[in-house]
Amino acid sequence: MNHSLAICTLSVLASVAVCAQTAQTAAAMSPAEISIQKAEAQIAKQPNHVPYYASLAMAYARRARETSDVAYYAKAEETLERSFKVAPDNFDALKVRAWLLLGRHEFAKALEAATVLNKRVPDDITVYGYLADANAELGNYDAAVKAAQWMLNIRPGNVAGLTRAAYLRELHGDLSGAMDLMHMAYDSTPFQEAEDRAWLLTQIAHLQLLSGNVLEAETYATGALGLFPNYHYALGTLAQVRIAQNRYDDAVALLEKRYSAAPHAENLFALAEALDRAGRKNDAAKAFAEFEQKSLLESNITDNSNHELIGYYVDYAHQPARALEIAKQELARRHDAFTLDAYAWSLAASGDYAQAHAEMQKALAFGVKDPKVLRHASEIAQHLSETAASR
């Protein structure tokens, strides 16, 4: 990290305390609530002005991110329908619709929608963001990089482009480079955007943790929670920090809090794993069972928790055949590094180490350095090596 960025880091760290206090004392409403209120007032005043509906729909979607409450997605959809009644086929609403497709993990459909929108208005930076998102989730990393680079070329320093580039750098294994960009994004995010800033601090915490800097990760995750209390993302990241510190009971408490706020299958899986590590075997078994039931119900739709379900069947339930079946199903939808890893891991558990190794090489091709993926890769390679040696 260069000198200026070191100062930048200090600045972010120091401002966490300032931000936290201000957020708690000054903000009765969250940024999304303020946006919702503003857009609703604008629509009441000018019901035929189409952009206001897109603003309201995005504000609802943003509130969903703040609260993890899925009801806001329905409100966003409903708002878009109102928009289309005023102006069918209007661009602003179609953009929000593409974004909602991403939210539902309909990555292929989102890519299709964004591609159509891109042809319609070639210079819209938001649409390029959706192209980057959809391509990255589908595993089309070169196309994702191209879209993100376009964003940064046309608008150097824009926050949306920086954060996308940071994620792609992370996937490419450049963790310090990803942190550099997240810091730049943080510096450019307006002070009053508390949730955006908390999100950025959470991402920096995540990157610090991946880099092995547990104390720094703790500082940033704690700062995010100070900025946006009970923020579900930050709770999850701080829980990972606690696990790295072997403070499993604290991790369980944080993950229980997150699951209470965001009762989704993958959050329950993380809680079950933490319970297991904390030695609470009965509670863990109960949580795993509940997770399996919940996850299976959504396994066939795009918005699923199949990565966790595969991990559960391989690592805890020891049912590799079921894991492999689900992995194949998921691989038909996307071929990103994490899906390829899950597939490779289920192949290995099924005894097909040669194929597992081949799939793992695909998973690692872009440069991902996720600890779990690397552990899987290492174990597969070691098994092959031992097998070869025994011959």
Added chain:
Amino acid sequence: MKMKPLALLPPLAVLAMLLAPPAQLFASSHREAPITALDQKADITDWYAFVSPEHPDHVVMILNVDPFLEPANGPNYFPFDPNILYEMKIDNDHDGNEDITFQFRFTTQIRQPGVFTGFVGNLAGIPAITALDGAGSEGFSLRQTYTITMVTKHGRQAIGQGQTLFAVPSNVGPRTMPDYNALRAQGIYNLPNGISVFAGTVADPFFIDLGAAFDSLNFRSAVGGGVLSASVDADDHHNYAPNTLAGYNVNSIVLEVPISLLTVDGKMHAAGDKNAVIGTYGTTSRPRVTVLRDSTTNLAGGFSQIQREGNPLINELIIGTGSKDRFSTEDPSNDSQFANFFLNPLLAQIFGSIGIPVPPAPRMDLLPLVQYNAPICPGCGPQDAGPIADLMRLNTGIPPTPFAMAKRLGFLAGDNAGYPNGRRPLDDVVDISARAVAGILADPKYNTPIGDGVNTAATPLPSTFPFVAPAYSGRDSVHGAGPGQPGCSGQIGNVCPN
């Protein structure tokens, strides 16, 4: 179908939300290009260059950025962006390319991380802010320092090395900063080699009836609907229409340097000598980011220009919307691609359509604004014109006019030290530019007194360095000067017309 909130998305898809532009960015105009409309910190509001009336052997350059700063908008107020490279550039050999560059980089410190605002004084045991450093600066928590680097063909040179330069914060209010003017004075630095510098928040010196101008030239009927009466036109000291900038702050970097440091041969020259004329402009740039790095040593290598300004209002009034971003990010020496905008400006066509006589295109009379020609460069022959390049040209051989005697219409009113020979904060560039577009430089017969009725800045402009007025107080200032509001001293009862 069940839908999950973004909590469940892998990180990248979540980022889409960050695209939602912050609401505050919609609160102001004074933002011309689509890119910079989304990057307020990098938005150059105005660029000034003039021979100092205090020191006639020096040139003053002012780079103003970050428009429409509401003085009360705490708690962090308006720091410069540490990620932006701010630059002042000078072409002294008339090729349109910079030969001398002054670079400014800012660094932020948070000195009181436990305090809820960037600035606090006379509260909770913290004394009032009376100093930028040392005793009396304890409450100056969000503090910025900056560096200056001079870049020439001979290399890079740090200016004022060894001296810590502090940016002057905005005027929070009288409890926190009981003597703001004294505090601000500490931010004026006299450096070696006759260089002076100031950086900080100031009252925006620009003046314009922005609302009327951008409502399709819907100027107030009380001031002639855009054509001024002789008495209003002759009044350099009162406003007859609302000044949209009244009450707003802006961030300002002011640099005064010896003329001999800027000219091609390091000497001062008489006005008739072509070497007396320099071309200047300001830029803002951000680090160029490559998504995937080839090494771990760069953010990217170099910077991407976000915006530039040479002549005022070129991007706002002359360049078409579809080309504004490209114009902002281009080097002036490549401006020939925009020649049609200069030589056949749409604004002139509009003037013609509403009955204001204008010369026919191509408008060669506008070339002095974008080439080295007389009358700004009387010593330039045809071979010296250089490429079409939007630069603020300044003839350093023309002596400065004391501000008390200066004319708002500058060159057009016989005050040759004013725009378009350089630009001073007091120059009424709105009226001057409009009249230039209408043809006054082509022939005196095209002398329609076009104007918005805003003839002077909201706050008296200092006649000494840094030539920009102190920031408005966050606690005690009001904007006023809206339609129907007080603030138009030229009108009966001081009330601005609707």
